Amino acid sequence: MKIVMAIIKPFKLDEVRDALTSVGVHGLTVTEVKGYGRQKGHTEIYRGTEYAVSFLPKLKIEVAVSDPAVDKVIEAITTAAKTGQIGDGKIFVYSIEHAVRIRTGETDDAAL
């Protein structure tokens, strides 16, 4: 099993979730994060003083999937999250050794 972790633009969440559902993913976890990268932040100003806001709001999506599903999940996220503009984000994939569904105790692929 793998976890596909993606950093995306916040307003893309619904599209990404829909894309994932349509390739058979029925669970995922979302975290509000701040991203730093090529996309530049902005400057705020309050009473004449400027404040650099260099971190941008992003969402992190984590999806645990069985190995065969990884490619189509990556594909689904890439397509749905893409705007073509700088800052669209990244996808990282890593292996997990166990998965457990707390409610039932089911493990591994059955737990996803």
Added chain:
Amino acid sequence: MKIVMAIIKPFKLDEVRDALTSVGVHGLTVTEVKGYGRQKGHTEIYRGTEYAVSFLPKLKIEVAVSDPAVDKVIEAITTAAKTGQIGDGKIFVYSIEHAVRIRTGETDDAAL
């Protein structure tokens, strides 16, 4: 070493922490996340318009542990986080290659 990452119901945090402490885990990191899965969200309504809230508040717990401790940690979390109701969450386990305690520079098992 492994990281045991669990998605749990928010009100289970204290029980899970106590269970982990009692199996010898003395450190963990908690993140507020939103979960999407079998457990359905709810609908909010404001001035006649319905808003589907499909993501539910969950907590992500990350615990780095030495290999031998993994099973009892999974066991502790599963027991403490279980309500038997849909949406109890998942546990995922993956390997880490290094661990460093920033304060002392200690590494690996000594860093946990």
Added chain:
Amino acid sequence: MKIVMAIIKPFKLDEVRDALTSVGVHGLTVTEVKGYGRQKGHTEIYRGTEYAVSFLPKLKIEVAVSDPAVDKVIEAITTAAKTGQIGDGKIFVYSIEHAVRIRTGETDDAAL
């Protein structure tokens, strides 16, 4: 490729980011988390009742890097995040198998 994940004290963020930039890291993702460990929380009091606040605000930093860069990234974070006081945090390193830049579809090291 690896992900270097660090839990640090919040007020160290700017220093850590600067240290990472100076070793050639140009992207990272930050999450607000709560930490539990050796560093003790505090007690709040409201109308005569005490509330134990056992989780402390921390930041989680995740940086995806190519394998050769791992050591200098760890070094940079350790140096910048260190105060020498309890609660400075941890660094964990794990392998990732794929990386994708959503905007361009570039993969692996080219995606970082």
Added chain:
Amino acid sequence: MGNGANVFFLLMGAILVFAMHGGFAFLEVGTVRQKNQVNALVKILADFAVSVTVYFLVGYLIAYGIDFYASAADIVSDDQGLGLVKFFFLVTFAAAIPAIISGGVAERMRFVPQLVASAAIVAVAYPLLEGVVWNGNFGIQAWLADTFGNPLNDFAGSVVVHAFGGWVALGAVLQLGPRLGRYGADGRATPPSSIPWLALGSWLLCIGWFGFNVMSAQSLEAVSGLVAMNSLMAMVGGILAALVVGKADAGYIHNGALAGLVAVCAGSNVMHPAGSFVVGAIAGVIFVKGFEFCQNRLKVDDVLGVWPLHGLCGAWGGIAAGIFGLTSLGGLGGVSFMSQLVGTLGGVVFAFVVGLVVYGVLKAVVGLRLSPEDERRGADLAVHRISASPEADR
């Protein structure tokens, strides 16, 4: 009763209505998305300042033929400056027009064009209507009285202020178009940012409203406890109706109070408290139904619902005074249904035209909307370069 007491009386009215402007601000803060909260606050304050300035320069002259182009000694005259507090009181009414419109055009309107529109409306359009109704200008009230028996009774401005503001806002919103992503294929409504902030806005409005209504008597000789009690009963009717029809919806109940108060303004001096309760309750229903109609049928993106609230309930209030003010319904009489109907319709049509024209001209000349990119980032960053919680932005 000396002038000092009347100065005091009108001053308290002016302060209370001024406090309502804070209410407009926070009602908008809580209802819009977080990325437009700062803009809501700055707009209300700036609109208020612009309104006072232009009303001082020309508006008051148009409405009442009074100007301040004389020395302080002359304008104070020998009544302890009673005329000046009267200006203060009335300008807080005039400034309510842009505050009403603000809630309709929120989240995508450019800042400077909005200030220009406010200036035009408060300098000229509003004073024209105000002068006709409250100062007998152009003999229109006299004509209504001749024709139907009584002039238009709009004691505290259901028509002059609320219906006018609401219908101008409708014209403005139509010229402006909906927010990005509100309608169309993927269109969807956005939930409000904060119920406590909008509730605070509603409370400030309700509190100040008693000054709006009761002090409209403009002197202690003319003040009437009936106006106070009627305002209370209409507010209560609006709350209860919105509670029931709106199914304990937090947005409806807080707006229901306002709906009742909008509707009672016109006839608060002539209706019976029980009649006022009914008028307020009907206004509560009108708001709930009107808001859904506006949003879902008409697909008019009036963010706070100012057209149903001020436009529809204000018009209802103007007409209702001609019904519940009748002695046969326990009222004090002295009102004619036809005068109320004709006067209200006249005001509504005038307002709608004003809204379409003022915003239409601005649209043609300078454009009304934020760029799509600015609208997406939010007016706070785009216009004011700060967010509502700057410390949290890092």
Added chain:
Amino acid sequence: MGNGANVFFLLMGAILVFAMHGGFAFLEVGTVRQKNQVNALVKILADFAVSVTVYFLVGYLIAYGIDFYASAADIVSDDQGLGLVKFFFLVTFAAAIPAIISGGVAERMRFVPQLVASAAIVAVAYPLLEGVVWNGNFGIQAWLADTFGNPLNDFAGSVVVHAFGGWVALGAVLQLGPRLGRYGADGRATPPSSIPWLALGSWLLCIGWFGFNVMSAQSLEAVSGLVAMNSLMAMVGGILAALVVGKADAGYIHNGALAGLVAVCAGSNVMHPAGSFVVGAIAGVIFVKGFEFCQNRLKVDDVLGVWPLHGLCGAWGGIAAGIFGLTSLGGLGGVSFMSQLVGTLGGVVFAFVVGLVVYGVLKAVVGLRLSPEDERRGADLAVHRISASPEADR
């Protein structure tokens, strides 16, 4: 002094006490958990509307023998509707009873049963006590005066409003039981959601309270600067005592101001400012100690602490007027300690029985509590289907 001035005077009192209801709302918003903030806001508004309606229909008649079942012309009479503003002023007091109770039963009480309880109490129970104390009904005041030399002096309602509200609330809370997880093996207290919001509530209450107290004179002939100054000094005493005894606790200091104001109501017309300071300071201590006693010893889950605040400090205020009102302590005299003691105890017992009975009957007939599941989700989602920050829910 004309009627117009008195209408104005009472109107300002009514507006100020009305603003206190906003204070009740935000005090509760800040003190409860976030999942019950919307409910706090809606409850206060709905309770207010229900209270006005039933007090208009029967309550005022019970208390003062006055009804509004006549034409507008008749009820306005020839005093510029002074009687109607009097109703407005007094109904804002009556509506304070449910607002007080609301803070005690917060976070687990069902919405409709609460409205029904409010209706019953404001329609009948409160007017009975009010009529006895403030209108001489049933000759009880006359009996106290005959027996002890003076009637019960409860100038602005330490007993009639606050002790009554606080002891009804105690009965209600006992019938209702504690929130899930509050007591028992794993029981623990929950911290408040927001200090700024509860502070805003406290400020609105303090500001409006000066109307509550001073305008209780009900006419400009009877108004006294002493009442204003005593209210100020008692508030200040309450703040300082709560600051010291409560060790700079944000909750205690904001409630300490209210404790002083609750206690000074009864004797504000007869005490010396220094005496009022002492009365307020003692009230501050009573609140701090009483709250801890109630929460930790009695294990009564009175969420905002309305029983210690209004119940205990109100009773203390009733009695204190009989001490600090004496000329020997610098007061104006005209009060009897025994009348204050007996009157206060009588009011307290009556209120406690009312609370137990009204909520007991409702509990037996329809049930009082949200389902455990609804209580866990919070009343906002369960009752109003929206959270306090909807935009953030996604």
Added chain:
Amino acid sequence: MGNGANVFFLLMGAILVFAMHGGFAFLEVGTVRQKNQVNALVKILADFAVSVTVYFLVGYLIAYGIDFYASAADIVSDDQGLGLVKFFFLVTFAAAIPAIISGGVAERMRFVPQLVASAAIVAVAYPLLEGVVWNGNFGIQAWLADTFGNPLNDFAGSVVVHAFGGWVALGAVLQLGPRLGRYGADGRATPPSSIPWLALGSWLLCIGWFGFNVMSAQSLEAVSGLVAMNSLMAMVGGILAALVVGKADAGYIHNGALAGLVAVCAGSNVMHPAGSFVVGAIAGVIFVKGFEFCQNRLKVDDVLGVWPLHGLCGAWGGIAAGIFGLTSLGGLGGVSFMSQLVGTLGGVVFAFVVGLVVYGVLKAVVGLRLSPEDERRGADLAVHRISASPEADR
């Protein structure tokens, strides 16, 4: 006009100015970092209580020679306690001094030393100046009148209250030093925590300010609508100037309103409304430029900018009354430029010395600052052991 009406009039003034203290609290809540919000709220309330206590005990005696060391009957006398409401009204002015200072020393000042400083200043220093200007003490006003034709005209306290508070605050801030990390190599400014909260503070201040100014007449015989209108126009001038010069900055516009109001206090009884507009607009510019000068050039860490706001704009107001009050500029006359200039400078110097000395002595004896660790954690946890959003802390 009876005493009752004057009691009422001054009471409303007192209530309005009391409400301004809530405004001070929320302005500070929104401007400081979140970790110091609770402290802002507690400070303002505690400072207020301490101020009332010491002004009651000695301050009022120093300023006006009046004490309350007599029975209630004696101090009420036969004017319905008018003198007592006068005390209430004036003590809300006195208590504004610590509220002003609070905003300057925020985020690093220890709690108890601040209360001690407040006590010293309100008990003695402020009443000295107040007595000189408003009660003719020490014959200084008489001397100014003899020398320059007219005494210092400081109708509602541009100098006595605002310039005094602002310059004491400057002395305090200099003694205290900047917040950790504010200046120096790595120094940087911190953004405010919340625009809506600071906007609420500004609104409460603006609303109450009309009581501050108009009720300074202290009787209905002396009340003047000119004061009300001038206050309005100056506020509007301040808003517009800050909007333009401050480039639609949310902080500047909300403070611009206050700047205009600070500056108009002194001459609001003699200037023409148009003159007041200009005075307010100049104050708006002074605040914007003065704030940047103070923060970036002087590197004085005056957190809310109370020295530019109250200190500079107050001094400007004192002087401006001597210009725009002249009949040649449309004013009512009766003012002398030199009296305004000399009086203002005298007040400013006195205040600055008071600030340096009071905070200097406290610094030497007990120390002023939180420990660096406490400052980093924030005053909320360090002093009050609670954060602003306790539920979210877990």
